[in-house]
Amino acid sequence: MDKNMKILVVDDFATMRKVVRNLLKQVGYENIAEAEDGAIALRILKSQKVDFVISDWNMPNMNGLELLKAVRADGDLAKTPFLMVTAEALQENVIAAVKAGVSNYIVKPFTAEVLNEKIKKIVEKL
Amino acid sequence: MNVKFINPFLEGTVKVLKTMAFVEPRPGKPFLKKDSLARGDVSGIIGLTGSAKGSLALSFSEPCIVKIVSTMLGEDMKEINGDVKDAVGELTNMVSGVARKMLESEGYNILAAIPTVVSGKNHSIVHVLGGPSIIIPFETDSGPFFVDVCLNEVK
Secondary structure, three states, rough: OOOOOOOOEOOOHHHHHHHHHHHHHHOOOOOEEEEEOOHHEEEEHHHHOEEEEEEOOOOOOHHHOOOOOHHHOOOOOOOOOEEEEEEEEEEEEEOOOOOOOOOEEOOOOOOOHHHHHHHHHHHHHH | OOOOHHHHHHHHHHHHHHHHHOOOEEEEOOOOOOOOOOOEEEEEEEEEEEEEEEEEEEEHHHHHHHHHHHHHHOOOOOOOOOHHHHHHHOOOOOOOOHHHHHHHHOOEEEEEEEEEEEEOOOOOOOOOOOEEEEEEEEEEEEEEEEEEEEEEEOO
């Protein structure tokens, strides 16, 4: 596992971005960028090399599902690992995310260990 | 309000705080609240709609939420500030999500709005349905907090 990989954390709540950053640091990931909505995340993805995206579902401007679809539709970004974070694992949302090509999803609340396992499983399949 | 709605919010609260902040909250006896006064110093409120309609609020005493958020962020919070208020909103969102998932397995399809946060001594919690609500009081080693829920089935 490359602990130097660049992870983009996308969430409109600054505190949740801090929480995820804190959890990632606990399991050895320090190369972290942040975005407060999908639109800003997409601009970052188009301008910098990002190895992994962890995105919230509900956000203004461009939500997580819309961001995921934009990433998968972009020739340069399409294969970017994408972990969707959601407080609501409602069946219809899970189905929509899978159809849109999400790598996996994680339901809040979660621990650093659970987050690490999700990341590992995605990266191992690359 | 249907009493079967109480347990998902109680269990959701315990799960969220145990997972995110390593806090083991101790639930007290639920009671009916007929006024709009928040029981804590800062509250997150989230509207709910779908096969049940109403709202959920989490209301924290200052020492309690400061401790919780300090643990969540790995930083030493001293008082209710922007980060703490943000976290209150997110915790309310998470408890709502866990509870709604539990209710989904009982056939209730409930959506949540984006939470709002209010703070200050004697602030109000005005529920969407406007009527009395159920309070589930909790104790933690750092002080109390309260789950305040008003939810009715849509027939």
